Amino acid sequence: MTAVVSTNCPDLQFVARGKVRDLYRVDDHSLLFVATDRISAFDVIMNNGITNKGKLLTKISDFWFSYLKDVVPNHLITANFEEMPDKVKQYRDQLEGRSMLVKSLRVLPIESIVRGYITGSAWKEYKEKGTVCDIALPEDMQESQAFPKPLWTPSTKAEIGDHDENIHPSKAAAIIGEKHAAEMARVSVELYTKARDYALEHGIIIADTKFEFGVDENDNLYLIDEVLTPDSSRFWPAASYKVGASQDSFDKQYIRNYLESIGFDKTTGITLPEHVVTNTMAKYQEAYRLLTSKDVQL
Numbered sequence: 394m395t396a397v398v399s400t401n402c403p404d405l406q407f408v409a410r411g412k413v414r415d416l417y418r419v420d421d422h423s424l425l426f427v428a429t430d431r432i433s434a435f436d437v438i439m440n441n442g443i444t445n446k447g448k449l450l451t452k453i454s455d456f457w458f459s460y461l462k463d464v465v466p467n468h469l470i471t472a473n474f475e476e477m478p479d480k481v482k483q484y485r486d487q488l489e490g491r492s493m494l495v496k497s498l499r500v501l502p503i504e505s506i507v508r509g510y511i512t513g514s515a516w517k518e519y520k521e522k523g524t525v526c527d528i529a530l531p532e533d534m535q536e537s538q539a540f541p542k543p544l545w546t547p548s549t550k551a552e553i554g555d556h557d558e559n560i561h562p563s564k565a566a567a568i569i570g571e572k573h574a575a576e577m578a579r580v581s582v583e584l585y586t587k588a589r590d591y592a593l594e595h596g597i598i599i600a601d602t603k604f605e606f607g608v609d610e611n612d613n614l615y616l617i618d619e620v621l622t623p624d625s626s627r628f629w630p631a632a633s634y635k636v637g638a639s640q641d642s643f644d645k646q647y648i649r650n651y652l653e654s655i656g657f658d659k660t661t662g663i664t665l666p667e668h669v670v671t672n673t674m675a676k677y678q679e680a681y682r683l684l685t686s687k688d689v690q691l
Contacts, residue, residue: 396430396442397491402484412438413447413624419478419494423470426493428454428619432665432673434648435657436557440664443674445691447491449681450622454493456685457588457620464587465580467616468495468607490691498607498615501569504548504557505577507585510539510600512627512639513646514559515546527561535637537600537629543585545578576614577606588621596683597643598634600627623677643680647673 399410405417405425412433417425428450430442455472471477474489481488508515508525515525516536524530526546547565548557565574581604589599603625605618619625623644633641651669652659665673678689 394444396444397447397487398429398431398442400427400429400484400487402481402487404480404483412436413450414619418497419481422497424495424497425477425481425488426495426618427488428491428493432624432645432648434645434652435659437659437662439648439662441670443670443677446624446674446677448691449674449677449689450619450624451491451493452689453622453681453684454619458616460591461584461587461616461620464583465614465616467620468498470494470496495617496609496615498609498617500605500607500617501573501577502550503565503569503574503577503606504550505581505604505606506546506548506559506601507581507604508540508544508546508601509585509589510537510598510627510629511535512537512600515544515601526559537634537638537640538636543582543589545581547574547577572612573606573608573614580606580614580616584616592628592684593631595686596631597680598629598631598640600629600640602626623680628680643676643683645673647676 400415402417405419408416408418408424413429413431415427415429419425428447430444430446432439432443432446451472458467458469472493474492477494511519511534518525519530519534525544528544545562546559547562548559550557562578584604585602592599599621602621604616607615607617609615626644627646628643629640630643648669657663681689
């Protein structure tokens with residue numbers, strides 16, 4: 394079985410191709426989000442994909458959309474392929490298991506990041522300036538330590554090939570307006586907190602995650618895109634967590650670490666070796682099993 398790194402559905406209106414997802418318009422009110430097996434790191438798409446990763450991401454997002462729907466509405470209409478329109482079903486061999494039929498909404502151009510623990514780029518900035526996204530923090534924090542309370546640290550949404558830019562929360566209002574920025578900050582922290590508490594009971598620490606949002610014609614906020622997947626989050630095994638060091642993970646930090654170890658230039662995708670592909674998928678599968686208490690069926 395080979396990885397699905399792109400889709401071709403000529404009877405559907407192609408809209409966009411992201412780092413992982415292909416997006417099609419189905420009708421005036423709905424879109425099709427297709428999670429391919431592409432993998433990106435440092436905002437660069439690798440040459441080869443990870444077979445069935447897109448199916449697993451879809452399962453995880455579907456789980457979280459259901460679990461978090463009482464916090465904020467979401468864009469999901471169905472992830473059940475048998476409930477898709479016939480014009481979608483004709484591409485079953487490409488799309489089954491990796492597609493979500495969703496409401497067509499206006500996307501707010503902000504990556505809504507919530508950080509519960511200091512790691513990654515946040516740790517790097519803190520060591521240099523004592524801040525995260527220019528937010529002042531207590532002195533003497535250690536790597537991987539939990540923040541006193543979750544931080545909302547938005548970033549700009551970059552085009553493919555460019556890099557997202559972390560911004561101070563106060564700058565979000567200039568991009569999406571004060572109302573949406575305030576609501577996005579509140580809802581994002583509430584979503585993270587509910588998911589964090591659930592995951593911890595199932596052996597996973599959600600160190601940080603990225604949400605995306607859209608609004609309907611009445612300006613109502615909706616959770617969109619993927620939700621709390623290993624592609625968009627840092628998942629740490631709770632059993633081995635220790636403050637003061639980097640952590641093992643169930644997410645694509647494993648790929649980032651590999652790329653750092655070979656001096657990756659962060660500009661041009663490479664072909665990942667088979668052991669990196671296999672180990673990455675195994676980590677994603679373990680995250681799914683722990684979160685849902687189900688074995689992976691792909």
